[in-house]
Amino acid sequence: MNQDSYDDSSSLSQSDEEFGYNTKKVREIRIEPTQIEFPESYKMILHSIPTNCCEPGPLGLFSLAIGCCVLIAADFGWSNSGLLLRAPWLFWIPGVAQIIAGIFEIFRKNVFGSFAFTIYGALWCGIAWTYMHVLYAGVEDAHIELQHLGVICIGYEIFSMILFISSLGLNTTFPIILGFIQVAVIALISHIFWGTSGVPIAIGLLVVCVFSYYTGFAVFINTIAGGHVISTGGPLLDWKKYVKKD
Numbered sequence: 001m002n003q004d005s006y007d008d009s010s011s012l013s014q015s016d017e018e019f020g021y022n023t024k025k026v027r028e029i030r031i032e033p034t035q036i037e038f039p040e041s042y043k044m045i046l047h048s049i050p051t052n053c054c055e056p057g058p059l060g061l062f063s064l065a066i067g068c069c070v071l072i073a074a075d076f077g078w079s080n081s082g083l084l085l086r087a088p089w090l091f092w093i094p095g096v097a098q099i100i101a102g103i104f105e106i107f108r109k110n111v112f113g114s115f116a117f118t119i120y121g122a123l124w125c126g127i128a129w130t131y132m133h134v135l136y137a138g139v140e141d142a143h144i145e146l147q148h149l150g151v152i153c154i155g156y157e158i159f160s161m162i163l164f165i166s167s168l169g170l171n172t173t174f175p176i177i178l179g180f181i182q183v184a185v186i187a188l189i190s191h192i193f194w195g196t197s198g199v200p201i202a203i204g205l206l207v208v209c210v211f212s213y214y215t216g217f218a219v220f221i222n223t224i225a226g227g228h229v230i231s232t233g234g235p236l237l238d239w240k241k242y243v244k245k246d
Contacts, residue, residue, distance in 0.1 A: 053104050055223045060101030060117040061216030064177075067094025067124055068209035075202035083131040091128035095121050112170065116163055123156055150192035157185045169240075172233020173215040180207040 070089050073079035098121030105113035130149055160182045167174035184204030190196045218230035 053107055055219060056101040056104035056108070056117070057113065058216040058220040058223075059104075060098045060113070060121075061212045061219070063094045063097035063101065064120070065209045065212035065216065068205040068212070072202045072205050072209065075198035075205070084135055087128040087131040090124050090131070095125035095128060097121070098124065112163070112166060119156075119159060123152075126152065146192050150189050153185050153189045153192070157182060157189070160185060168237035169235045171235060173211050173218075174232075175236060177208055177211045177215065180204045180211075184208065 067090055070086055070093075074081065074086060098117045100121075102114045102116070102118030102121060105117060127149070130146065134146065160178055164175060164178040164182065167178050181204070184201050187196070187198075187200035187204060191198055191201060215232055218232050221229050
C-alpha cells in the first residue's frame, strides 16, 4: 500500500464534526471495574477455575507410598518383575497422580505441596519413561543408558534438601519423609554410577512408604472429622521468627 491509503485524517475530522465531537480536546474516560462486562466465553473460563477444592494431600502421599512399594519389592528381591511391568505403575500412580495433587495444591495456594507433588511426580514419570526407553531401545547395558538418570537425581537431591529444610516449619512427619527420600536418592545415585547394592535404596523408600501412609491417613481422617484427630507432630522450627521486619 502507498502512503495515501493511510492518510485519512481529513475524513476522520469531517466525521467527528458531523457527530459533534471536538477533536481539539482530549478527554479522559475512566471506567470503574464494576462496569466492565466480560464476554460470556470469558465468564465461563473465569468460573471454571476452582477457588476451593478438596484436600489433595492424601492423594499425593498415598501415591508416593504405592510407588515406593513397587521399587521396594524389586530392590529387596521380593519380586522378579521386569522394568516393563514396573513402568506403568510408576508412571500413573506416583507420577500422574502426584502431579494432579500438585495442581490442586496450586489452586489452594499451597506453595510447599504444589512444588513437592508436581516435581516429584515428574521424577516418577521420568523414571518410568526411562525404563521404557531402555527396553525398547534395545540397550544391552542398562547402567550405561541410565547414566543421565544419575545426573538428574543429583538435581533432585538438591531440591529434596531445599524441601527438607522448608518442611521443618510444617510438622514432624514431613521432614522424616523428605530426609529418607534424600537417603534413597543418594543410594540410587551410588547404584547408578558405581553399581552398589540396591538394598539401601529399599531401606530409605521403606521408611518413606511407612510415614507417607501414616501422614496421608492422618490428613485424610482429620479432614473427614473436620478437626485434629491424628497428630503429625508439631513444627521443628519456627520460620516466622526469622522474618525481617521493614
